Amino acid sequence: MKKLKVGILGATGTVGQRMIQLLEGHPWFEVSAVAASDNSAGKNYVEATRWMLDTPIPDAVAKMTVQA
Numbered sequence: 001m002k003k004l005k006v007g008i009l010g011a012t013g014t015v016g017q018r019m020i021q022l023l024e025g026h027p028w029f030e031v032s033a034v035a036a037s038d039n040s041a042g043k044n045y046v047e048a049t050r051w052m053l054d055t056p057i058p059d060a061v062a063k064m065t066v067q068a
Helices: 014-023
Strands: 004-009 029-035
Touching: 004 014, 014 029
Parallel strands: 004 029
Antiparallel strands: none
């Protein structure tokens, strides 16, 4: 089955981080875009966020460019 691509709005906040965490390894969904405020836009996700969760940032998401 082909995974559905999803984007996370507010991805640098704690709720966005939790959504990324929940979708990591999900059988139906794949995070394909992350978006946040203009202040974070254009940066790699790992540079734009202060990760608050116990698990590490998923590698695929860490390399994504944050969209406005």
